[in-house]
Amino acid sequence: LCNLPKEVYQHLACYVPKIYCLGPNLNPQNEDLLAPLLLQSPLEWYLCGEEPSVGLAKLEQNNQPSQLCGHVFKVGEPTYSCRYSCAADPTCVLCMQCFLGSVHKEHRYRMTTSGGGGFCDCGDTEAWKKGPYCQKHEPNISDSSQKDPLANLSDEMIARTYNVFSIILKYAVDMLTWEKEDELPEGLEPPNTSRQTKPLRVQVMHSSVVAHQCFALKALTWLGQIIRYSDALRRILCQVGLQRGPEGENSSLVDTLMLCDSKMWKGARNVYHQLFMSSLLMDTKYKKLFAIQFAKNYERLQSDYVKDDHDREFSVTDLSVQMFTVPSLARMLITEENLMTTIIRTFMDHLRHRDLHGHFQFERYTAQQAFKFRRVQSLIGDLKYVLISRPTEWTDQLREKYLEGFSAFLELLKCMQGMDPVVRQVGQHIEMEPEWEAAFTLQMKLTHIISMMQEWCSSDERVLIEAYKKCLSALTHCHSGFTDGEQPITLSMCGHSVDTIRYCVSQEKVSIHLPLSRLLAGLHALLSKTEVAYRFPELLPLSELSPPMLIEHPLRCLVLCAQVHAGMWRRNGFSLVNQIYYYHNVKCRVEMFDKDLSMLQAGASMMDPNHFLMIMLSRFELYHIFSSADCRKRYNRENANKDVVQQNNTLIEEMLHLVIMIVGERYTAGVGQVECFDEIRREIVHQLCIRPMAHSELVKALPENENKETGMERVIDSVALFKKPGVTGKGLYKLRPESAKMFNLYFHHYSRADQSKAEEAQRKIKRQNGEDSVLPPPVLPRFCPLFASLVNILQCDVLLGILGAVLQWAMEPSGGHWSESMLQRVLHLIGMGLVEEQQHLLSSAEDNDTNFNFTLKISRPGEAPANTPSILALLETLQNAPHLEVHKDMIRWILKVKLIQISLQSHLIGSTVRDKDKAERKRKAEMARLRREKIMAQMSEMQRHFINENKELFQQSLEELDPSTSSTLDSCDSTLFCVGPRRWRAGGSDRRQVVTCILCQEEQEIRIDGKAMVLAAFVQRSTVMSKNRKRPPHNPDKYDPLFMHPDLSFGTHTGSCGHIMHSHCWQRYFEAVQAKEQRRQQRLRVHTSYDVENGEFLCPLCECLSNTVIPLLPLTKTSCRYCNKHTLDFDLQLQWLNITSLQMKALLSAHRKAKAADADGVDDMDGVNDCPPPDGFKLDYTPKNPYSSTIKEMLTTFGTATYKVGLKVHPNEQDPRVPIMCWGSCAYTIQSIERLLVDEEKPLFGSLPCRQDDCLSSLTRFGSACWTVSSHATVQNHFIRLLAALVPDPRVENTPCILDIDMFHLLVSLVLSHPAVFSLDSSGLSADTAQLYFLHLVTVAHIVQILLSSVPEEVQMEQESGGAEREEEEKVCMFYNTLRTHLGSGLREVDSGWHLWCCVKAGILPYLRAAALFFHYLNGAPAPPELHSVGEWEALCGYLCLPSNLLQLFYNNRELMEPVLHGWCSHPGVLQGLQSSVALIRESNHLIELPGDYSALINQASSFTCPKSGGDKSRAPTLCLVCGAMLCSQSYCCQSELEGVDVGACTAHTFACGAGVGIFLRVRESQVLFLAGKTKGCFYAPPYLDDYGETDQGLRRGNPLHLCQERYRKIQKLWRQHSITEEIGHAQEANQTLVGIDWQHL
Ligand SMILES: [Zn+2]
Ligand SMILES: [Zn+2]
Ligand SMILES: [Zn+2]
Ligand SMILES: [Zn+2]
Ligand SMILES: [Zn+2]
Ligand SMILES: [Zn+2]
Ligand SMILES: [Zn+2]
DSSP: OOOOOHHHHHHHHHHHHHHSSSTTTSHHHHHOOOOIIIIHHHHHHHHHSSHHHHHHHHHHOOOOOOOOOBBBBOOEEEEEEETTTSSSSOOOOOOOOHHHGGGGGEEEEEEEEEEOOOOOOOOOOOTBBOOOOOOTTTOOOOOTSSSSSGGGHHHHHHHHHHHHHHHHHHHHHHHHOOOOOOOOOOOSSHHHHHHHHHHHHHHHHHHHHHHHHHHHHHHHHHHHHGGGGGGHEEEEEEHHHHHTTTTTTOSSHHHHHHHGGGGHHHHHHHHHHHHHHHGGGGGGHHHHHHHHHHTTTHHHHHHHHHOOOGGGGSSSSGGHHHHTTSSHHHHHHHHHHHHHHHHHHHHHHHHHOOOOTOOOOOOOHHHHHHHHHHHTTHHHHHHHHHHHHHSSSSHHHHHHHHHHHHHHHHHHHHHHOOOOOOOOOOOOOOSSOOHHHHHHHHHHHHHHHHHHHHHHHHOOOOHHHHHHHHHHHHHHHHTTTHHHHHEEEEEEEEEEEEEEEOOOOOTOOOSSSSHHHHHHHHHHHHHHHHHHHHHHHGGSSTTTTHHHHHHHHHHHHHHHHHHHHHHTTGHHHHHHHHHHHHHHHHTTGGGGGGHHHHHHHHHHHHOOHHHHHHHHHHHHTTTHHHHHHTTGGGHHHOOHHHHHHHHHHHHHHHHHHHHHHHOOOOSSTTTBOOOOOOHHHHHHHHHHOOOOBBHHHHHHSOOOOOSOHHHHHHHHHHHHHEEEOOOOSSOOOOOOOOGGGGGOOOOOOOOOOHOOOOOOOHHHHHHHHOOOOOOOOOOOOBGGGGGGGGGGGSSHHHHHHHHHHHHHHTSSSSSSSSHHHHHHHHHHHHHHHHHHHHHHHHTTTTTTOOOOOOHHHOOOOOOOOTTTOOOOHHHHHHTGGGGGGGGGHHHHHHHHHHHHHHHTTTTTTTHHHHHHHHHHHHHHHHHHHHHHHHHHHHHHHHHHHHHHTTTTHHHHHHHHHHHHHHHOOOSSSSSSOOTTTTOOOHHHHHHHEEOTTTOOOOEEETTTSSSEEEEEEEEEEEEOOOTTTTTTOOTTTOOOOSSOTTTTTSEEEEEEEEEEEHHHHHHHHHHHHHHHHHHHHHHOOOOOSSSSTOEEEOOOOOOOEEEEEEOOOOOOOOTTTTTOSSSOOOHHHHHHHHHHHHHHHHHHHHHHHHHHHHHHGGGGGSSSSOOOOOOTBBBTTOOOOOOOOOHHHHHHHHHHHHHHHHOOOOOOOOHHHHHHHHHHHHHHHHHHHHHHHHTTTSSSOOSSOHHHHHHHHHHHHHHHHHHGGSOOHHHHHHHHHHHHHSSTTSSSSSSSOOGGGGHHHHHHHHHHHHHHHHHHBBOOOOOOHHHHHHHHHHHHHHHHHHHHHHOSSSOOOOOOOGGGHHHHHHHHHHHHHHHHHGGGGSSSOOHHHHHHHHHHHHHHHOOOHHHHHHHHHOOOOOOOOOSSSSHHHHHHHHHOOOOSTTTHHTTTTHEEEHHHHHHHHHHHHHHHHHHHHEEEEEEEOOOOOOSHHHHHHHHHHHHBBOTTTOOOOOEEEEEETTOOOOOSSSSSGOOEEEEEEEEEEEHHHHHHSSTTEEEEEETTTTTEEETTTEEEEEEEEEEEEETSOOOOTTOSOOOHHHHEEHHHHHHHHHTTTOOOHHHHHHHHHOOOOHSSSSSGOO
C-alpha cells in the first residue's frame, strides 16, 4: 500500500533534527519528553496495531519466557560461582538473587565483585553440570524451550514487527557507522523547505548528523526495551540483525556494527553491546549463528582491537567469553570455523619481533610494542575459554581440527624454545640488565593453556599419540644438529664409557625457555599412564627418541640454576636471579621446573644409568673430580683456589640433590603409580612440615589450575587439623602427626630456606615426642613401568663411586674439601637405596625375583689394585668419628636398617623385627621421660631453696601486690562523702605524692611550690558521644562554649599514656624533637607519624602520640571551716544563696563600672546601680597565686593547648575562652569514661587502668587551678553567667533555657570557676558547702530537664512496685504536676509516678556517676567499696551526699526552690524546646549495625552511585561506620576543599561526622580505614572472616565472609576510648610506608 521505509525515514528526517538540534538554551529534558511522543510512540502503534500499552501488555502475557536469567552485572555487584564441580567453567556466575535460590548456596562457593558487563548464567543448562536453575528460573513442566517462540504470534504481527525492526535497526546501524559529517544517508535529507544559503546549510547538516546519531542510540535502547516484552520479538530482531545484506557474506547489520566497533565512540559501543547481550546472546538459536559470524570476523576484530586504545571492556571482542565458554559452541567453532588455529595464528601475527632463528625477541622492545603485547594477551584468554571444558567424546573432525590447532600451537612454542638466551659474564659486571619480564609474562599466560592442551590430549589416546609425534618432530626440528660444531668426546668412569658432546653451561649460550621439551615431557608422562604403555609399549613411538637429545636442554637449565646458586653468575645481575626465581615459583614451576625434572626422568629411564650420570657430571662440570682414579683423595692432591673449591662443593650438593629428585620424585601421575590427589596431599604435608599455616598461606604455596582451584579442600582434612583463631590472628592448619611420615627432607619444591626450617621443625617435634630425631627418606610409591628402571641409578657403579668418594673425604674433618650438606645428601641417597630395597623385598613375594640388591653393592669393597673400603665399611668407621656428631643418628639408622635388611633377606619375618624396633623405641622414650622428670624435680628444688633464703623479700613483694592491704582508709567517718562540708579529707601523709621522671629518672615530690611535673597528654576534638551529627560545626572565632548543649555534638577529649616527666625535661626533649624534625625535613620531604609544627610528639617511653602535657598538682588544701557541722541545714542554703546573690550583684556592677570606665561612656553609668558588696566580700582583693613559676607555665601550656585544639584556633593564652575549654574538656572526658565503664559493664571505681586514673585526676585538679593563670574578672564573669542559668537573674543577659544545657558540664564549670569568686570572700562561708549546693541545684535542674523532655508519648499501665519506692513515685508525680501548673498545656498529663520515677532514675544516673567521678578526683575522697561493684543507686547518692529520694532536694527546701523553678519555666525557650529537645535518657553511641553476610554490603555498595556525577557508579564506595553514610571515596568527582586543601570524600566527611576522626569500611577492599586529621591514616583488619578464620583484605580470595562480632566490638571499643588516633600513630610507627600515603585524598 505504501512504502513504509520511505515514510519512516521522512518522519525521522523531519522530527529528529527538530528534537535533538535544539538550541543550547532550551531545556534538555524536552528531548526526553518529545522523543517518546513523536518518535517512539508511532513505531509502537504500528507494531502493536493498537494502543501500545495494551498491545505490549498482551505480548507480555502471552510470552513464555526462556529460563535464562541474563541479569547484566553492574560494576561492583557481587557475583557467585560454585567451587564444587557444578559449573562447566569458572566464568559461570550467578547474580545474588539467583544464587540465594540455588543449590550452590550450600556448596563451597566463591564471591567476587563484577567488573561490569557479563550476565548471570542461571538457567543455562550448558553452563552448569549440576543445579542450572534457581528456584525462580526453574522451568515449568510444559517445557517451552524447544518450541518456536514465534508460534505465539499472529502472522500480521510478525510481519509488522519484521518491518519496524528492519527499518529501525538499519537506520541505527547506518547512523552509527556513518562517516561523513556534512551529508546524510539517502532518505534522511531534511525536508526541502528551507531557504538557507549554502554555507549555512553545511552547518545545519552537521548538527543533523549528530542529532540522528543521538536518536540512533535511543532507537537501539528502545529496541532493547521492546524485545523484553516477548521472546518472539527478540527472535525477530535477531533474524533481522543477522540477515545477510546485499554485499554478500559478512554483510548483515550485526556484522556491520561489529566491524565498525573500533571506529565508534565508547557510548555507542556500550549501547549496541548491551543490545547484543539482551538479544543475540539470549536466544539459543541465534547465539549459535552469531558465534559463527563472530568467529568468521575474529581476525579482523582482534586486529582492530589491538590498534584501538580503549580498554577491552569497551570492545566487541570482549563478548568472546559469552560464546567461547559454552562447550557446544566452542566445539562447533573449533570443528567448523577452525577457531583454535585462527586464534593462535592471529596471536602469532601480532608478535612479530623475532631474532635470526625465528625466536621471539623481547630484549629491546619499545614502549609501543609493549603496549601492543599487553593487548594481544587477551587472545590467550580467548584460547583459554575455548579449551576450558574438555571434550567428553571426540569425533574424527574434532580430532583433525584439534591437532591442526595443536600444530599451530607448536609453531608458537617453537618461537619460544631457546628465546632470551644468557651467556655467563666473566671479568666485568653486565652493563645493562636485559629485559626478561616479557618472556616470563608470555610463559605465565601460556602456563594454563599448555596444561589444558595436555589434558585434552590425555582424554583420547589417538590424539595423545599423534600430538606426541608432532611435538617430538617439532623438538627434533628445533634441535636438529645440536651437536653441530661441538666436538664429540668420550667419558669413562668405573669401567663404563659413553660418547657425548663437549658443552659447558658456564661458557656458552643457555636459555631457560624450553616449552617444547617441557610439553613433550608432559605428554610422555601421560603416555606412560595409558593402557598401551602397560601392555604394548612397543606400539608407542618411543623408538624414534634419542634420550641424550631429550635430556640435554633441561639438564643445561638445571645446571644453570645450580651454578647461579654456587655464585658463578654473579656478574649477570638481577635479571637472571629473577628468572631463576620464577622458574621455581609456584606460578610457573608446573610447566617449567617440574617438567624439566620429568624430562630428565624420562631420558634417564631410557638410558644406562652410568651413562646418564656421567653426562650429568660432565654438564655440572664435575666430571674431572670424580673420574680420576684416586678421586677419593681429591684434595690431598688438588691444591685449588679456595673459591673454586667452594663453588664445586655447592655444585656437588646440587648434583646430589638432583639425583635424589630424579629417583625420588614419583608423585606425578604417569611417573609414579599415584592417585590423582596424592600429589596435592604431599604438597600440603610438606608445607605444613615447615609450620602450621593459614588457609590463604597454603593456597599461595600451591599451584592453581585454570579454575583458580588448588584441589586442597578435598584432601586437607585427611592430613591436617584446623585450629580456630581468637580475636586477632588467623585460623591455622596443623599437620596430623601420622602424616609426618611422608616428610622428605629433599622435597623438590623446598627452597633451601624452607628445607632448613622444615628440618628444624621436624627434628624438634621428634625430640618432643621422645623419638630419635633422625629424618630418614620416606617410603615412596612405585614407578610406572616406563620409568621403572630409574631405581637402578641408586645401585649403579658411577653413583656408588661418587658416594664412596664423598664418604672417604668425610673421614677427615672438613678443611673445606667437603661440606655437611654434601654428606647429608650422600647419607640420604644411601638411605633411599635401603628403603627401596626393603620395598622390593617386601613385595618380592608377589613379584618375581628382583635384581635390586643395594645391601650387597654397598658391602662390596673396591676392586684391586686400589682396594678401597666398601661404603658400609666407611660408614662403620664414620659412625664413631667425633667431627660427625650431627650425622651420627642418620649413620646409625642406616646401619640398623641394613641389619634388618639382611635379616629380611634370610627370610626372617619382618614383623618380629619391627616389634623389636618398637620395643626399643618405647624403652628409649621411657628413659627420656624419666630424665625430663628428674630435671624438673631438680629445678623446683632449687627454686624452693631460693625462696627460703630470701623469705623476707618475697613476703614484702606479695604484700605490695595485694591491694586490700595497701590502701587503708583511715577516715574519721564510717560513711564516705566526696563532696560537701562532711567530705573526706586527706591527711598530711596521703597528700604527699612522689613520682619519678621517665627522662632523668629522678624522684620528685609534687608540691605547689616545687618543680612542675607533667603527664604526656593528647587532646582531641570528639563526637563520640554526639547525639546530633547533623549540627553544623561552630564558627571557631565567634563560638561561645560556656554552655554545652545536651546533644554533646562536639567535645574536647583529653587522654594520656600516664608517663610523667619534669616539665623542664619534657621541654628539652620537645625542643630536640623539633630540631631533629627541621633538619630531617630539609633533607627529605617525608612525613612522620606526628606533626611537630602542631605541637605533636611521641611519648619518650611508650611512643604514644601526644600533643601537650598536663601538670600534676597536689590535692588542694581546703581550710576546714564549718568542718564540724555535720547536719545539712537547708535553711542555710537559702541564706547562702542570698549572700551569693548579693555578692554577684556587687561583682556585676563593679565589672560594668570598670567596663564603662574603659569605654569612657560616663553617661551609661545611669543604668548601673552601685551595689555595695556584702560583708566580708572584698571586690578589690587579688589573691596571691600559690604556684611555683614552672607550674604556672605548665598551667598556661595545657590550657592553651586545650583551647587551640578544642576550638581549632590559633593559640592565645589571653582569650577568655581558655578556662572554659579546660573545664569543658574535664567534663567531657569524665562523661566519656563514665560511658565506657557502662559499656564494658565495669564498676564505677577500681576498674580503670592506671593511665586513665592518673589522667582524670590531674585533669580535674588542673581544672580547679586553671583560673589562677587567667584574668580573674573574666572567670568571675563566667561564673556569674553560669550561676544565672541555674538561678535566673534578670540582670544577666543571653542565658540559655535549661533544656539547652548539659547539666554535668554546668556543674563542673560552676565548681571549677567558683574559686575565682570565693577567693574574694572572707565572710566565713565554706567552699565545700558551696560545692554541695551547686550539686543540689544542678541535680534538681536536671530532674526538671528530664521530666520536660523524656516523658513518653503514651502513658503505660500503672505498675505496682514495692513500698520502697512508693514515696519517690508520689513525690515525682507531685513535682511533675507542679511543673504542669507552670507550663500548662505544653506538658502532657501523666499519672503514673512509677513511670516518671523510672525516667528520672535512668536519665540522671549517668550524671550522678559522672559527678561521683568528678568529686572523687577533685577532692581525693576514696570511693566506698559498694561502688567497686555494679549495682549502685543508694551508694552513689550516699557518696555524693544526696538523699536517695532526690525529690527531697526540692521538697525540703521549697522556699528556695519554688522561685528558681518558676524562673526556669518562664524562660521563653522552654516551651519551644519542649517539642524538639533531645531525649535525655542518655544511651551510649554504637557503631552502625553491619550485616552478617559480607555480600549484602557489596550489594548495597554496588547500587550506590556517586552523589556528584549524575548516577555514575562510585569506584571506591566507603561506609562510615559511625553514622552509616556511604561515600564516594578516592575519586576526583567527590573531592572538596577543606581549609584550603583538596580532600577526598572520606576526609571531608570525617570533619563533619567525627570532628576529624573517622572509621570507615572500604567495601570493595574489605578493609577498615582509620583517618585522623588530613594527614594521618591507617588500614585496619576488617571484622569479617571467612570459614578459615581469615580476613580477605582486597577481596582477592573470594571466600564467603561473615561478621565476627568480637572483632567489631574491638573496633568499637577503640572508638569509644578515643584511641583511633593513637592506633594510627602506632601503625605508622610500625610501618613507614603508611606515612607516605596521601590519606586526605581518600
Ligand atoms: Zn540471575
Ligand atoms: Zn535464576
Ligand atoms: Zn554447586
Ligand atoms: Zn626529669
Ligand atoms: Zn607514654
Ligand atoms: Zn559518618
Ligand atoms: Zn564521586
